[in-house]
Amino acid sequence: MRLLPDLVLTPDGWQAGRAVAVTDGRIAAVQAPGEPQRGDVALAGRALLPGTVNSHCHAFQSLLRGLGDDLDFMGWRDRVLYPFSERLDRAGIALGAAFAFAEMLKQGATTCVDFFYLQDSGNENAEAVIEAARAVGIRLVLARAMYDWDGAPKRYRETPADAARRVRELIVVHRHDETVTVQPAPHSPHGASPAMIRAGWEVAEAENTIFHIHVAEGRYEGERTLREHGATPIRYLDRLGVLGPRMVGVHCVWLDDEEIALMGARGAGLAYCPGSNMFLGDGITRVPEMLRAGVRIGLGTDGGCTNNRLSVFDEMRTCSLLQRVRLLDGTALSAGTAFDLGTRSAAALMRLEAGAIGPGQLADLVAIDLAHLSLQPRHDLLKSVVYAMSPEAVTDVWVHGRRVVEQGRLTTTSEEELVARLTALTKGWTM
Ligand SMILES: [Zn+2]
Numbered sequence: 001m002r003l004l005p006d007l008v009l010t011p012d013g014w015q016a017g018r019a020v021a022v023t024d025g026r027i028a029a030v031q032a033p034g035e036p037q038r039g040d041v042a043l044a045g046r047a048l049l050p051g052t053v054n055s056h057c058h059a060f061q062s063l064l065r066g067l068g069d070d071l072d073f074m075g076w077r078d079r080v081l082y083p084f085s086e087r088l089d090r091a092g093i094a095l096g097a098a099f100a101f102a103e104m105l106k107q108g109a110t111t112c113v114d115f116f117y118l119q120d121s122g123n124e125n126a127e128a129v130i131e132a133a134r135a136v137g138i139r140l141v142l143a144r145a146m147y148d149w150d151g152a153p154k155r156y157r158e159t160p161a162d163a164a165r166r167v168r169e170l171i172v173v174h175r176h177d178e179t180v181t182v183q184p185a186p187h188s189p190h191g192a193s194p195a196m197i198r199a200g201w202e203v204a205e206a207e208n209t210i211f212h213i214h215v216a217e218g219r220y221e222g223e224r225t226l227r228e229h230g231a232t233p234i235r236y237l238d239r240l241g242v243l244g245p246r247m248v249g250v251h252c253v254w255l256d257d258e259e260i261a262l263m264g265a266r267g268a269g270l271a272y273c274p275g276s277n278m279f280l281g282d283g284i285t286r287v288p289e290m291l292r293a294g295v296r297i298g299l300g301t302d303g304g305c306t307n308n309r310l311s312v313f314d315e316m317r318t319c320s321l322l323q324r325v326r327l328l329d330g331t332a333l334s335a336g337t338a339f340d341l342g343t344r345s346a347a348a349l350m351r352l353e354a355g356a357i358g359p360g361q362l363a364d365l366v367a368i369d370l371a372h373l374s375l376q377p378r379h380d381l382l383k384s385v386v387y388a389m390s391p392e393a394v395t396d397v398w399v400h401g402r403r404v405v406e407q408g409r410l411t412t413t414s415e416e417e418l419v420a421r422l423t424a425l426t427k428g429w430t431m
Contacts, residue, residue: 005043022363025400051110051364052312053346055271059114060096061303097132107311108394110364117145137404137412143185143212160199188214201242215249234259253283264293269349274318276302298346312342316386335386367396
């Protein structure tokens with residue numbers, strides 16, 4: 001198959017009149033088109049971009065969208081998240097995931113990291129999420145949570161030994177899966193005991209993966225970690241021996257200068273969710289400082305009920321604007337940097353060969369309509385994509401070479417049926 005758009009965004013910039021050849025889920029070449037070939041896909045009036053990578057999400061939470069919109073983190077967790085996530089059976093979990101993945105694909109996210117914690121003491125629910133991702137057609141990084149704080153609902157909780165065994169089983173089952181990767185995810189310094197965090201890190205070491213952990217989302221967590229473990233969150237994780245290149249810390253809002261330097265020195269990464277941090281009133285992660293310290297960063301949306309959007313393009317814009325507000329500096333974070341954090345940098349953080357259009361990269365691609373009003377007038381297209389583009393400008397999406405959105409419609413799932421099913425499931429849900 002060859003895609004023939006008007007423009008292609010390559011690592012060297014925009015190129016006109018190039019064909020993107022795709023074989024076995026990967027980009028084989030970006031070349032002059034030459035003679036027409038069978039399997040050519042004409043994309044006149046469109047530009048081709050790398051698909052965006054959503055570095056942090058909780059897919060099932062899309063079903064809770066709108067239930068607790070004007071609460072702080074604790075109010076949202078205790079009055080919305082915990083009680084309503086108890087209502088979801090396996091079919092509900094799969095439906096919530098399909099719903100979130102469908103919305104993400106239509107907005108140009110070709111990979112989703114689903115930090116998944118409704119385990120019910122097994123892997124069957126996680127498998128239902130994986131099956132939903134496959135059916136809808138998104139690339140999935142299943143960050144399988146490991147949770148043992150006894151204040152959380154029982155279905156989240158496991159012993160460190162059980163959690164570690166189950167994560168490893170899931171990693172092994174999906175090791176050769178082309179569009180699914182499984183990684184351990186001890187929940188956070190407040191949701192996972194020191195033994196659980198160590199267990200997650202040990203699985204990552206043994207299986208040569210990264211691991212995900214929420215860190216310092218709210219100010220309370222730093223105070224609590226200091227009280228209970230005698231150190232602030234990043235220092236605490238360093239003391240546990242888990243702060244290193246395998247770690248992807250989620251949020252990292254409340255870090256002091258030394259913690260930022262420590263993350264950089266240890267090679268740790270950050271999954272940054274500016275929209276969610278704003279929605280919950282968490283605070284502002286110091287992104288330019290972290291980049292300067294050498295922290296590798298990817299953007300994420302977080303769950304659909306704490307944002308409440310699921311667009312990585314939207315997070316690029318939010319990320320840049322938020323730093324300008326914090327630093328009172330319109331040059332604080334450029335469009336090019338924001339775009340990189342949502343594509344190439346995020347993919348690298350997840351150890352995926354994606355996020356850029358070049359030979360050998362995964363064929364995860366997004367086409368946008370160059371005639372869309374939100375992209376006019378055309379001066380600097382990349383800046384317009386980051387700051388101005390409406391989600392409706394995304395026309396087509398490919399994941400692993402499979403066209404999953406065609407001219408604005410999902411090819412894999414009936415949107416009408418999806419909406420009918422989730423409407424029936426959430427009928428009568430009120431706070
Ligand atoms: Zn999260």
